Amino acid sequence: MNEAILxxxxxxxxxxxxxxxxxxxVGPTIVDRILAFDAVVLCAVGFTVLLSxxxxxxxxxxxxLITSSLGFFGTVALAAFLRRTEDRGQSGEGRVRW
Amino acid sequence: xxxxxEWLVMAFSLAGACSVLIALLGVVxxxxxxxxxxxxxxxxxxxxxxLLAGLWLSLGWERAGLKVVAAIAFQFLTIPVxxxxxxxxxxxxxxxxxxxxxxxxxxxxxxxxxxxxxx
Numbered sequence: 001m002n003e004a005i006l007x008x009x010x011x012x013x014x015x016x017x018x019x020x021x022x023x024x025x026v027g028p029t030i031v032d033r034i035l036a037f038d039a040v041v042l043c044a045v046g047f048t049v050l051l052s053x054x055x056x057x058x059x060x061x062x063x064x065l066i067t068s069s070l071g072f073f074g075t076v077a078l079a080a081f082l083r084r085t086e087d088r089g090q091s092g093e094g095r096v097r098w
Numbered sequence: 099x100x101x102x103x104e105w106l107v108m109a110f111s112l113a114g115a116c117s118v119l120i121a122l123l124g125v126v127x128x129x130x131x132x133x134x135x136x137x138x139x140x141x142x143x144x145x146x147x148x149l150l151a152g153l154w155l156s157l158g159w160e161r162a163g164l165k166v167v168a169a170i171a172f173q174f175l176t177i178p179v180x181x182x183x184x185x186x187x188x189x190x191x192x193x194x195x196x197x198x199x200x201x202x203x204x205x206x207x208x209x210x211x212x213x214x215x216x217x
Contacts, residue, residue, distance in 0.1 A: 005108040009115040016115075016122040023125050023134075029193050031131040031184050035138055038180055039125055042142050046118055049149040053111060053156050061165040064150075065172060072176040079183040083190075 006054050013050065017043040034078045041071030107156045114148030117141050129196035131188045139181030146173045 020043060024036035045068045052060040121141025125134045147170050154166040188195075 002104060002108060005112055009111050012115040012119045016119045019119075019122040019126045023122075029131055029188075031188050031193060032134060035131065035134050035181075035184055036125060038184075039122055039138055039142065042146060042177065043118065043122070046114070046146055046149055049146070049153050050111065050115075053107070053149075053153050056156070058157050058161045058165075061162070061169065064169050065165070068146075068169070068172055068176065072180055075180040076183060079180075079187055083187060 006050065009050055010047075013043055013046050017047075030082060034075055034082075037078075038071055038075045041067065041074070045071070103155060107152045110148050110152030110155065114145045114150075114152060117145030117148060119145075121145060131193055132185055132195065135181045135185040135188070139178050143173060143177045146177070 017040060020036050020039040024033055024040060027033045027036055045064055048060050048064050048067060052058065052064075118141065121137055121144075124137025124141060128134050128137055150166055150170045150173070154162050154170075157166070187193075
Protein backbone atom coordinates (compact mmCIF):
# COMPACT_ATOMS: atom_id res chain seq x y z
CA MET A 1 0.00 0.00 0.00
CA ASN A 2 2.72 2.40 0.98
CA GLU A 3 4.77 1.53 -2.09
CA ALA A 4 1.78 1.98 -4.37
CA ILE A 5 1.04 5.45 -2.98
CA LEU A 6 4.70 6.45 -3.40
CA UNK A 7 4.70 5.21 -6.99
CA UNK A 8 1.56 7.24 -7.62
CA UNK A 9 3.35 10.29 -6.19
CA UNK A 10 6.28 9.70 -8.52
CA UNK A 11 3.88 9.46 -11.46
CA UNK A 12 2.16 12.72 -10.54
CA UNK A 13 5.52 14.48 -10.25
CA UNK A 14 6.65 13.09 -13.62
CA UNK A 15 3.52 14.51 -15.24
CA UNK A 16 4.12 17.85 -13.48
CA UNK A 17 7.73 17.97 -14.69
CA UNK A 18 6.69 17.22 -18.25
CA UNK A 19 4.13 20.04 -18.10
CA UNK A 20 6.88 22.38 -16.86
CA UNK A 21 9.20 21.31 -19.68
CA UNK A 22 6.40 21.98 -22.16
CA UNK A 23 5.96 25.49 -20.79
CA UNK A 24 9.73 25.95 -20.86
CA UNK A 25 9.80 25.08 -24.56
CA VAL A 26 6.62 26.93 -25.60
CA GLY A 27 6.41 29.93 -23.24
CA PRO A 28 5.75 33.05 -25.28
CA THR A 29 7.81 35.47 -23.15
CA ILE A 30 11.11 35.14 -21.33
CA VAL A 31 9.30 35.46 -17.98
CA ASP A 32 7.29 32.33 -18.75
CA ARG A 33 10.49 30.47 -19.46
CA ILE A 34 12.13 31.61 -16.21
CA LEU A 35 8.96 30.60 -14.39
CA ALA A 36 8.96 27.18 -16.01
CA PHE A 37 12.65 26.72 -15.21
CA ASP A 38 11.92 27.48 -11.56
CA ALA A 39 9.02 25.03 -11.66
CA VAL A 40 11.17 22.24 -13.12
CA VAL A 41 13.92 22.80 -10.53
CA LEU A 42 11.31 22.68 -7.74
CA CYS A 43 9.94 19.47 -9.23
CA ALA A 44 13.47 18.06 -8.99
CA VAL A 45 13.46 19.05 -5.32
CA GLY A 46 10.15 17.21 -4.94
CA PHE A 47 11.69 14.14 -6.60
CA THR A 48 14.56 14.25 -4.10
CA VAL A 49 12.10 14.46 -1.20
CA LEU A 50 10.12 11.51 -2.53
CA LEU A 51 13.29 9.47 -3.13
CA SER A 52 14.53 10.02 0.41
CA UNK A 53 11.07 9.04 1.60
CA UNK A 54 11.22 5.95 -0.62
CA UNK A 55 14.66 4.84 0.54
CA UNK A 56 14.08 5.93 4.13
CA UNK A 57 17.33 7.84 4.10
CA UNK A 58 18.19 11.20 5.63
CA UNK A 59 21.34 11.72 3.55
CA UNK A 60 19.63 13.77 0.86
CA UNK A 61 18.50 16.67 3.01
CA UNK A 62 21.54 18.74 2.08
CA UNK A 63 20.83 17.95 -1.56
CA UNK A 64 17.29 19.26 -1.09
CA LEU A 65 18.58 22.50 0.42
CA ILE A 66 21.28 22.96 -2.23
CA THR A 67 18.97 22.24 -5.17
CA SER A 68 16.24 24.60 -3.98
CA SER A 69 18.73 27.38 -3.28
CA LEU A 70 20.30 26.89 -6.73
CA GLY A 71 16.89 27.23 -8.35
CA PHE A 72 16.07 30.32 -6.33
CA PHE A 73 19.38 32.07 -7.03
CA GLY A 74 19.13 31.18 -10.71
CA THR A 75 15.70 32.74 -10.88
CA VAL A 76 16.83 35.85 -8.99
CA ALA A 77 19.88 36.26 -11.22
CA LEU A 78 17.87 35.89 -14.41
CA ALA A 79 15.25 38.36 -13.16
CA ALA A 80 17.93 40.87 -12.14
CA PHE A 81 19.78 40.68 -15.45
CA LEU A 82 16.54 40.90 -17.40
CA ARG A 83 15.44 43.90 -15.36
CA ARG A 84 18.69 45.70 -16.13
CA THR A 85 18.41 44.91 -19.82
CA GLU A 86 14.82 46.11 -19.98
CA ASP A 87 15.70 49.30 -18.12
CA ARG A 88 18.44 50.09 -20.58
CA GLY A 89 16.16 49.28 -23.47
CA GLN A 90 13.41 51.57 -22.28
CA SER A 91 15.49 54.72 -22.49
CA GLY A 92 16.03 54.32 -26.22
CA GLU A 93 13.69 53.69 -29.05
CA GLY A 94 13.86 49.96 -29.49
CA ARG A 95 13.04 48.13 -26.28
CA VAL A 96 14.59 44.75 -25.71
CA ARG A 97 11.91 42.08 -25.88
CA TRP A 98 12.37 38.38 -26.28
CA UNK B 99 6.69 3.17 12.80
CA UNK B 100 3.13 3.03 13.93
CA UNK B 101 0.28 2.57 11.52
CA UNK B 102 -1.32 6.00 11.87
CA UNK B 103 2.01 7.60 11.18
CA GLU B 104 2.40 5.66 7.96
CA TRP B 105 -1.06 6.70 6.88
CA LEU B 106 -0.21 10.31 7.71
CA VAL B 107 3.00 10.09 5.67
CA MET B 108 1.07 8.71 2.71
CA ALA B 109 -1.60 11.39 3.02
CA PHE B 110 0.97 14.21 3.17
CA SER B 111 2.96 12.85 0.23
CA LEU B 112 -0.13 12.36 -1.92
CA ALA B 113 -1.46 15.82 -1.09
CA GLY B 114 1.92 17.37 -1.84
CA ALA B 115 2.31 15.61 -5.18
CA CYS B 116 -1.26 16.57 -6.16
CA SER B 117 -0.58 20.20 -5.21
CA VAL B 118 2.61 20.28 -7.28
CA LEU B 119 0.71 18.83 -10.22
CA ILE B 120 -2.06 21.43 -9.80
CA ALA B 121 0.55 24.22 -9.70
CA LEU B 122 2.11 22.99 -12.94
CA LEU B 123 -1.34 22.64 -14.51
CA GLY B 124 -1.87 26.29 -13.63
CA VAL B 125 1.49 27.18 -15.19
CA VAL B 126 0.43 25.44 -18.39
CA UNK B 127 -3.23 26.44 -18.56
CA UNK B 128 -3.45 30.02 -17.27
CA UNK B 129 -3.45 32.76 -19.90
CA UNK B 130 -0.57 35.12 -19.05
CA UNK B 131 2.64 35.33 -17.06
CA UNK B 132 1.11 37.06 -14.03
CA UNK B 133 -1.45 34.28 -13.59
CA UNK B 134 1.26 31.68 -14.07
CA UNK B 135 3.46 33.30 -11.42
CA UNK B 136 0.46 33.27 -9.08
CA UNK B 137 -0.21 29.57 -9.68
CA UNK B 138 3.44 28.62 -9.23
CA UNK B 139 3.91 30.69 -6.08
CA UNK B 140 0.98 29.25 -4.19
CA UNK B 141 0.69 25.69 -5.42
CA UNK B 142 4.38 24.87 -5.46
CA UNK B 143 4.94 26.24 -1.94
CA UNK B 144 2.06 24.18 -0.56
CA UNK B 145 3.14 21.06 -2.45
CA UNK B 146 6.78 21.11 -1.42
CA UNK B 147 5.93 21.93 2.20
CA UNK B 148 3.51 19.00 2.33
CA LEU B 149 6.08 16.67 0.76
CA LEU B 150 8.72 17.80 3.27
CA ALA B 151 6.27 17.39 6.15
CA GLY B 152 5.65 13.84 4.97
CA LEU B 153 9.39 13.22 4.89
CA TRP B 154 9.75 14.66 8.37
CA LEU B 155 7.05 12.37 9.73
CA SER B 156 8.56 9.41 7.90
CA LEU B 157 12.10 9.92 9.16
CA GLY B 158 11.28 11.06 12.67
CA TRP B 159 12.90 13.65 14.89
CA GLU B 160 16.06 11.66 15.59
CA ARG B 161 17.06 11.17 11.97
CA ALA B 162 15.65 14.21 10.26
CA GLY B 163 16.17 16.76 12.99
CA LEU B 164 16.05 20.43 12.21
CA LYS B 165 17.25 20.08 8.64
CA VAL B 166 13.79 19.36 7.27
CA VAL B 167 12.47 22.34 9.23
CA ALA B 168 15.18 24.46 7.63
CA ALA B 169 14.17 23.15 4.21
CA ILE B 170 10.50 23.97 4.89
CA ALA B 171 11.43 27.48 6.03
CA PHE B 172 13.58 27.88 2.93
CA GLN B 173 10.70 26.92 0.64
CA PHE B 174 8.41 29.36 2.44
CA LEU B 175 10.98 32.11 2.02
CA THR B 176 12.16 31.57 -1.53
CA ILE B 177 9.29 30.42 -3.71
CA PRO B 178 6.98 33.43 -3.07
CA VAL B 179 9.94 35.77 -3.46
CA UNK B 180 10.86 34.31 -6.85
CA UNK B 181 7.23 34.44 -7.95
CA UNK B 182 6.98 38.06 -6.81
CA UNK B 183 10.16 39.03 -8.66
CA UNK B 184 8.82 37.58 -11.89
CA UNK B 185 5.42 39.20 -11.40
CA UNK B 186 7.10 42.56 -10.82
CA UNK B 187 9.11 42.04 -13.99
CA UNK B 188 5.88 41.47 -15.92
CA UNK B 189 4.18 44.46 -14.28
CA UNK B 190 6.98 46.92 -14.93
CA UNK B 191 7.66 45.97 -18.51
CA UNK B 192 4.11 45.70 -19.87
CA UNK B 193 4.34 42.18 -21.13
CA UNK B 194 1.21 40.97 -22.91
CA UNK B 195 -1.69 40.25 -20.56
CA UNK B 196 -5.00 38.59 -21.18
CA UNK B 197 -8.25 40.53 -21.38
CA UNK B 198 -7.91 44.27 -21.80
CA UNK B 199 -4.65 44.17 -19.88
CA UNK B 200 -5.61 46.74 -17.27
CA UNK B 201 -4.68 46.52 -13.62
CA UNK B 202 -6.44 48.80 -11.15
CA UNK B 203 -3.61 50.20 -9.11
CA UNK B 204 -2.86 53.72 -8.03
CA UNK B 205 0.36 54.02 -9.94
CA UNK B 206 1.11 54.14 -13.58
CA UNK B 207 3.10 51.54 -15.40
CA UNK B 208 6.77 52.36 -15.63
CA UNK B 209 6.79 51.66 -19.34
CA UNK B 210 3.97 54.17 -19.83
CA UNK B 211 5.89 56.79 -17.90
CA UNK B 212 9.01 56.12 -19.92
CA UNK B 213 7.28 56.71 -23.25
CA UNK B 214 8.21 59.97 -24.97
CA UNK B 215 5.40 62.53 -25.37
CA UNK B 216 3.64 62.11 -28.69
CA UNK B 217 3.41 65.10 -30.96
